[in-house]
Amino acid sequence: AASDVYKRQVLTRLEKNGRHLLGLINDVLDLSKIEAGRFTLTLGEYSLIELIQTVYASVESLAAEKNLQLKMDLPDKLPFGRGDSQRLTQVLLNLVGNAIKFTEKGEICVQGRVEDDCFLISVTDTGPGISEEDVKTVFREFHQLDGSSTKQKGGTGLGLSIAKKIIEMHGGRIWVTSVVGTGSTFKFSIPVRVENS
Secondary structure, eight states: OOOHHHHHHHHHHHHHHHHHHHHHHHHHHHHHHHTTTTTOOOOEEEEEHHHHHHHHHHEEEEEHHHTTEEEEEESSSSEEEEEHHHHHHHHHHHHHHHHHHHOOOEEEEEEEEEEEEEEEEEEEEOOOOOHHHHTTTTTTTOOOOOOOOHHHHEEEEEEHHHHHHHHHHHHOEEEEEEETTEEEEEEEEEEBBBBOO
């Protein structure tokens, strides 16, 4: 019985490590495709509300494991968007995943709005925050913050640079505001309807 528990723990760890490695490989492949100019968007109709709800459902258990509150702030209705919903889901998963990874107590809130024919999406956390100096470089390839917490959490430092490229390919922009010791807000704005990538 005890050995069965141990075997399960080892298998769980192997599976987790395997998923992590696959994620890193996919990050690198995506970036190399973007750099080579072979990364294209597959445009289609999507519901931003459904997209955010899908991401919420995907990470809800991760937040619960750390006793973090995960909140959504969405209007009852939003217009249908046109863009690459799979890539936008990837961006939002990266932002929310990072928020959960670096936040030890408090909450993460995902907000979606429409302003001036653009969707404005934000992910706010109550994590350690990012210094003014690091805010300038956080979207660079292979950039990881120098703080020991970021090094311990792992990753290639590619997720945010890929997110930036995906958002820019949608004709949008992505940025971060942060207060050290209080938390961070990552925001991106994209046209509601992207007609060509």
